[in-house]
Amino acid sequence: MKKQAVAHTKKFDELGILIVMIALFVFLAIASPFFLKVENIQNLLLQSVFVMLVGFGMMFVLTIGGIDLSVGSILGYSGAVTGIIIAAGGNVFLGILAGLGTGAAFGIINGLLITQLRIAPFLVTFAMSSVVRGILLLSTTNGAVSGFAVPEFTYLAQGYIIGLPIPVFITIIVFVILLFLFKFTSFGRNVTAIGSNREVAFLSGVSCNKITVGVYMLSGLLAALSGILLAARLTAVQSEMGGGYEMDAIAAAVIGGTSMAGGKGSIIGAIIGAVILGMISNGLDLLSVNQFYRQIIVGAIIIIAVALERFTSLKTERV
């Protein structure tokens, strides 16, 4: 009896959605002869990691009970900052650092507005999204940011380490760090606690404001990282870069079992979510189906994933 209960709680939460991913994988492998080709799989992973990185940040934000709609704009503008510095002859390393700093700074501003002025995260980040996009538009009035495609920088997107595209390799490292941060540190534990019930966490002495600011900073930082890698891949930053990424990031997190109500999140789930989104795009390409179907399929999968999660958690609830 006791053993059973342990097994129950230690069960693999992401199992349901993993099955969905495998089913999709098997389906595509059968439907298209090109799907299993190494180049395609590499390409699929490469396409997925940009959303995945942003999705990791979104996972933290949703788990603390917030939302970050500014990540798409932050992604675009941070990429532009890095590009502008490199194009002006600045050091590549410095450019990257400045891009990351830009993302983190906007994240910190989000966090401070939310905790100090007590404005709802939806509104703060919605407004911030508009502000940052506006700044990006201003910096691209003379056309897209370009001229930064020096080999040291584009290598970031085009190089390979142990057979993996560098962005994929970086994402794996980030994943390991974040998994550790989320599961094995006081920061991760307190994020879950605050999202579960802020008042309880506060009365238990958790520094809610500090941690909230930290989470939005992390979200901005990851969006910036994604934006810099994307800039290296595209070799130009258009004013619209990153538009809609916030929605894909939310989708990746939610498909992976992160609760919109806070208190429950999964990093592995966010990976699965982002890969599913990537597979849908990739599959539609391979099968030469109109990409507009992507939206419909993504919507349907979100509903299925959430319903699946609800169904399994209801079943285990009444023990």
Added chain:
Amino acid sequence: MGNSGNAFIEMTGITKRFPGVVALDDVSLSVSRGEVVALVGENGAGKSTLMKMLSGLYHPDEGEIRVDGRPVRITDPKCAQALGISTIFQEPSLAPHLNAVQNVYLGRETQKGLIGRAVKRLDEKAMLEETQKLYAKFFPTVEDVLIPVGQLGALKNRVIEIVKALSIKCSLVIMDEPTAALAEHERQVLFDFVHMLKSQGIAVIYITHHLRELFGLVDRIVVMRDGKNVAEVGPGDTDEGDLVARMVGRTITNFIVKEDVSVGGEILRVEHLTRKGVIDDVNLHVNRGEIVGIAGLAGAGRTETVRAIVGADKASGTVSVDGKKCRIQTPGDAIAHGIGMLPENRKLQGALVEQDVKDNITLANLKEVLAGNFVIRKNKEVKTAKEYVQRLGVKTPTIYQKVKSLSGGNQQKVILAKWLFTKPKVLIFDEPTQGIDVGAKHEIYSLIADFVKEGGGILLVSSELPELMGLADRIYVMHQGRIVHEFTREQATEENITLYASGGHES
């Protein structure tokens, strides 16, 4: 059972199984019009499950429900309403931003034609008049009906719920812990309402943990234990002790044990604590080994006082621990100085109900299980959680169980474990036994006693005077944000505490 001929509701042979448990086993209950029946039992005895069948939330696996002698199937809450069954839940179920009229008519607003019959608008006037008419039965003045109910007190909220029930033309009102948030004198008002319902021929099922309330209020007491009927008695043929014995299946003697603990030097001193409009110049102290009570009516500022002490709300004044002034601006600071507070609402303020027992126990002192200042040492954390679960006798299959699946008493023990793990010098309890069954109450009391025996100090806020008088060495009485009197254990009586709490004083 009994007068089956004219019963309004008759439930017979009700059985309900959940995976792994038989929640109800061949239970019967009948209520006639104009009769008040009390349903008592420990948490988990099956009272709520039984009542949820009458409100259409659960359906019996076996057994029959008859309304006015006719067998019925209560499929959902709407169906229960149509049958004249109305439930007032333990947790307030009013929308706080709406006023009384809007709440009473929520979801079934009266409408009238605006353009022909096709386009309708709300008939505000008709709803207001009807509400006022019902309201007038309880209150001579009716100005409150247009104020958002969130701004009214607990008693008025209860009354609005009763008015709402009556407006549905119900024949049976189920009241689940209706006095939970009410002060002593407000309870009396509520009892008058129950009598009024009775005189109007309405049947009432009254669920409570406050057994004292039943005498003089109810006609019959049905006792449940472990999902079965165990007794049905008239209030004249029993007393509190007898009921408790039937509920728990054993005799509990010396319900509150006051152990002899030698009182030492001062640990906590609070001076000039003030929060504008809420608490005014509160001064108090707690000594080693001492249990100090704070009595007062709802709204007297007791909860606000203890929240201000631990820095949950901003206030001016000083707090000293062991004679040294402390800068306490957040509950985190209070913990660092050895003060812990168990807040009044377990689910909303006390425990992370969606998280497991282990995470809850270590929440307030996570740094104790960290390696360095960041990384959680899983082994140490698990060991700590297991140790506290065992020490406090928390009934849970494992430390990985979500807290929401535990009973109220065990939830409170998990919260207490969390605070004991912060190694506090002073623990502040705000309504520690609200909604907890008798057996668990007893255990909480002995845990409190253990804490003071080891030299801790306790500040205890409670609306239950027997609890306060049974446990406390000294009692402060608050009224309108001020401490108006201090009693020693010997001086305190229910009468004189109530007198000061309601603004009077001995002549």
